[in-house]
Amino acid sequence: MRSTIPAALGDAADRFGEHPAYVEGDETVSYLELLRRVRRAARGYVAAGLRPGDRVVVWAPNSISWVVAALATSYAGGTLVPANSRYTGHEVAEIVDRTSARIVVVEDGFLGRTQIADLRASSDLASVALVLDLKDLADLDMGSVTVADVDLLAESVSPDDVADILFTSGTTGKPKGAMSAHRQTIGVARAWGELGGVTGQDRYLVVNPFFHSFGYKVGIVTGLLTGATLYPVATFDLEATMSLIETERISVLPGAPTIFTSLLNAPGRADHDLSSLRLAVTGAAVVPVVLIERMRDDLEIDQVVTAFGMTEAVVVTMCREGDSAETVATTCGRAVPGMEIAIADTQSDSGAGELLVRGDFVMLGYLDDPAATAExxxxxxxxxxxxxxxxxxxxxLSITDRLKDMYISGGFNVYPAEVEQALARMDGVADVAVVGVPDERMGEVGKAYVVGSASPDDVIAFAKERLANFKVPRYVEVIDGLPRNLSGKVLKNALRGSQARTSGTEES
Structure with missing residues (x-):
């Protein structure tokens, strides 16, 4: 089989046929039916003007329709650009404009918002031929485009073609689009599935969002390669999740540590049979040893592993079955097949240094940014x-610190520079710095140190209008001035270590 997403989908339909690919509420979709729906959507995309190499932005929560919209992009020879479902219209409009997206697919009305109107108010969408509500996906006008036409497009996709562009951020705060080839997206999904022992007998609860590589590549694509049945979850609800695990006999559950902490501390956990869980993969934040022990002992999960990855290299290291609780909790495991790791500028006393990564799954580069790629x-x-x-x-591998200021809140990466740039536009904010601070439930949350006349309540309200909820600072402290070194750089370690009283407002 060629290492492309369309080839993986076709192979899955041949191998797994009527076996359930997805279950969402009362709806069950087989692998054959998934291929039929993808072909239909791909015909609609082509009829709307999509050409090989064109970009499709998908801005929606987890659902079967999200999967169809994404796979149809690849099937028609396009490039998938997932957008965070919590992003504002301004944030998504920037992604649409920077990728010159031809089609934008949204779930209008998600969380009571007006996504299509917000998007149109934020940009003239000059490159866009079609803005499509997910509920209309099955009714796309296919014009004169035939199944044979899109099958030919699918067959023409090369393993070296760009499959997807996932946006991340660096220290500048400006999002960067990490490009991956089909062979890389397929390869990383295969490696993860093989190390986890995922098979067609598994029932895989996908709490991780599809717009993230954890949900898309080691969720959707791993499903195509293994025949596992996936259960997409749009928003995490603790009681509903426990009920789903029990009634559907869920066996695979990857997620951020907060997911498992919530399950362990759930008041009604004893009322649910969660014994079907056999594989849990976690990471994305510091994992206490006791959490791994409780996942194994209290939740009775046979295989609990941690892993390390990033948007630029989705899976780099992973623990293996049989590793001790201490190893799983305090390390990210060893390099996966096809990848190698090294530590640069090692400090003699601790052995620590910058982590370097090389191998099959390192991105092709950043979209339209050769300088950032070379760096x-x-x-x-x-x-x-x-x-x-x-x-x-x-x-x-153990991650001991970050050269960058990025912190992780509830499993989502937050880049302080991006938040700072947004807050700096607020009247009454003369200077601002954002750091991550520990939080029992979320792992870390943001705290903004503000110089100026703006009140904490106003700062949070301003941030809510312009940033996804997980980026909004939980705390705001108004101070007289930011600590800086002689070159003017903010001393964020001094802020993190500050014991000053928080004259802030907590955002729940």
């Missing part, structure tokens, strides 16, 4: 991650 990937192919790590004698 990230050196002449020998090493991706400089900006994370400080250390390797033990067995090759297990």
């Amino acid at each position: 990230a990937i050196d002449d020998e192919g090493w991706l400089h991650t900006g994370d400080i790590g250390v390797l033990d004698d067995a090759g297990n």
